[in-house]
Amino acid sequence: TLSAQPAGAVPVAEPYSGTGRPPVAKYPDEPRSVKELVIAAGRKAARPVQWREGSRPGTGRSGRKRMYSRFVALRIRPAGRGVRQATDGPELPACWLLAEWPAGESEPVQFWLSDLPSGMPVTTLVRLAKLRWRIEHDYREMKQALGLAHFEGRTWSGWHHHVTLVSVAHAFCTLQRLAWAPKDAASA
Template sequence: MTPEELVAVRVELEAFAAEVFEPFARNDQRRWGQVYLRGLLTDGKRKSVEPMAARLGVDGNRQALANFITTSPWDPAHVRARLAWRMESEIRPKALIFDDTGFLKDGHASACVSRQYTGTAGKVTNCQVGVSLHLACDHASAAVNWRLFLPPAWDPASPKADPDKTPRRQRCGIPDDIGHVEKWQLALDMIDETRSWGIEVPLAIADAGYGDAAAFRLGLNARGLNYVVGISTTMTAQPGQAVPVTPPYGGTGRPPVPSYPDPAQPVKQLVIAAGPRAARPVQWREGSRPGTGRSGRKRMYSRFVALRIRPAGREIRQATDGPALPECWLLAEWPTGEPEPVQFWLSDLPADTPLTTLVRLAKLRWRIEHDYREMKQALGLAHFEGRTWGGWHHHVTLVSVAHAFCTLQRLALTPKDPAPA
């Protein structure tokens, strides 16, 4: 960039920060919020307080930055609400996307650190896990809400409480009313909070870590949200055309109730029974690698099977009025040359939803992986070295603000409505 362009970007950054940091009660918080934001956006691999302060020149007051991010009493929810309002108007989201990411740690003193599985490492390791909510459309996305997952070992009320971890809660500043909650419940809580800000998006997207939980899908239904969620191959269901039947009554004992004549089958078997000839080719977007697409990039293309099914399970039966299980879509990706399908999704979108729409919405989850990659590699999402609950929430919020600013800069250079496929 030329010096003039750099000045223009800095002016835009200051205006954006002033808008998002408007809830701050004090001028010094606004000042150090902008400085921290510039630190996240500077060149340099490490985005913890000390190396950022070293790169910020006259604004590089390490102590002031550390106090702002770890102990300053500002509520991150207020900043997230302002960020969500701005990004909703810019992105015009078609979906809320949920996922979680790991923050690898060497020590055990940081809030909520435990040995747990994270996809970041692909294994059980010592880490924190953050759950995030992103506003997303085909061409842009932004993380606007966060939760820090508290493992059972950190919850004094849990039978799995660790006597070495629970005493650290006070030192880490974990509020007394925070206990262990499943990640899918944290996602539902974020929906409720985001709605309280006036953000209404009618569709939820998540991977199988959330989609396998019937309570999560029922929670989305209760909130009036449709969903397209990943599921594992072991989920069981009845075929869409299956109907309950009532066995003959012999006249003694309790009358029989309607039930399905055949046991529910794993969803993988239902797709295999339909066969590879049921798969249809779908192109859902153009990727980033060179190829033959209209933009000169590689076309994202595969074959998919869509079936109407009735998911089974005790929670679903208990929530259903009448003997018939609710009908929904089962979407499976079955690439050419593969002996069996490789990925599965469940959706309660209407029965007349086109296959291309189902595929494009299911594949929209790539946006959250894109956001995580940018926030971790370029903006220091996992570089926070503090140990407190509040400090973690402050840091991830500021990283989300920095990422949103980068997104706005990109949107200013490209059309908001992508060319049709």
């Protein structure tokens, strides 16, 4: 439901008549939903991007299944009262709109907003957007396997020590997983 202006949209102020309040600069066109902006860019704007290799056997370099889809990346200016109130000046801030549009779908299925710089490659945007899966996986591992959710103390320092030890244990497990990954891929 988020509405936005294209990045190239420029606010225009009507000429000041000399009486009353000076006119406020406004965008000439009404904002459109981000889905409409992506559909207007068209299917031809969607680029296939691989963001990682999964855990199942496949045709990737490591012998794992490639994780890829088609993505559209646009520069937009999010609209809305909250955005306008948080902005200094008449121009809305520009940001990235990343939309996943798989080949078999009639319209985009997922959307992300990012304030990364305008020269960012689409592959980097996709990799960072899809990194959420890894974060959720690590958090679940920390809670279930390493005991992050098992703290029952009542002091700040006790909680801090517990979280620190769980974080160190997670770092150790991650380093072990990375150290053994190339050998597992070579033997598969």
